[in-house]
Amino acid sequence: MSNLSNSKQFRYMMRKNFPIWKPEETIGQVKDYCVSNKIDEVIFKVEPEDFFHGLMTPELLERYYPWLEKARDVLLNERIAFSINPWVTIGHNDRGRDMRGKVKDMKFLVNWTGEENKCCGCPESKGWRKLTSDVYKMYASLSPSVLWIEDDLRLFNHPPTIWGLKWFFRIAGDPISIQLDFPLAPD
Numbered sequence: 001m002s003n004l005s006n007s008k009q010f011r012y013m014m015r016k017n018f019p020i021w022k023p024e025e026t027i028g029q030v031k032d033y034c035v036s037n038k039i040d041e042v043i044f045k046v047e048p049e050d051f052f053h054g055l056m057t058p059e060l061l062e063r064y065y066p067w068l069e070k071a072r073d074v075l076l077n078e079r080i081a082f083s084i085n086p087w088v089t090i091g092h093n094d095r096g097r098d099m100r101g102k103v104k105d106m107k108f109l110v111n112w113t114g115e116e117n118k119c120c121g122c123p124e125s126k127g128w129r130k131l132t133s134d135v136y137k138m139y140a141s142l143s144p145s146v147l148w149i150e151d152d153l154r155l156f157n158h159p160p161t162i163w164g165l166k167w168f169f170r171i172a173g174d175p176i177s178i179q180l181d182f183p184l185a186p187d
Helices: 023-037 058-077 126-140 164-172
Strands: 013-017 041-045 081-085 108-110 116-121
Touching: 013 023, 023 058, 041 058, 058 081, 058 126, 116 126
Parallel strands: 013 041, 041 081
Antiparallel strands: 108 116
């Protein structure tokens, strides 16, 4: 339970897209709705689905930052917890976006046919790791109650990749074994 919540045994949490083109209106509407409906926490989704401009960069997050800061302050003033769901960590698919050449040392997911995605970062890539670290540091500096790690890390929207599950199990210490319905990519 949030330290802002009363003594009840459950919390009401609202997930809300944070559209950059109308942040002030969104903040006001969210605050009013949460106060009148006794919502305990708001989880702001940043750049979700059709709002997705490509992997979040510090430059893009700088446009959101003052508004997220304001949303946090408004909510906390009402004793409503503030959380952030970045929505995209690797990328769900490229959706016509092309991040190639925009992030130093960035490599992209490669599917089992050898085709490189233009926007889904590869977690083995130094560029992706630095970008993700820099962006999450910015999110964390807002002191959210929860900073979500987005589920696109599970790769349910991606076909098997060259780095794929072997990499994940290697860094996880291979704590589990599963039966796969597809062959893993070669090392």
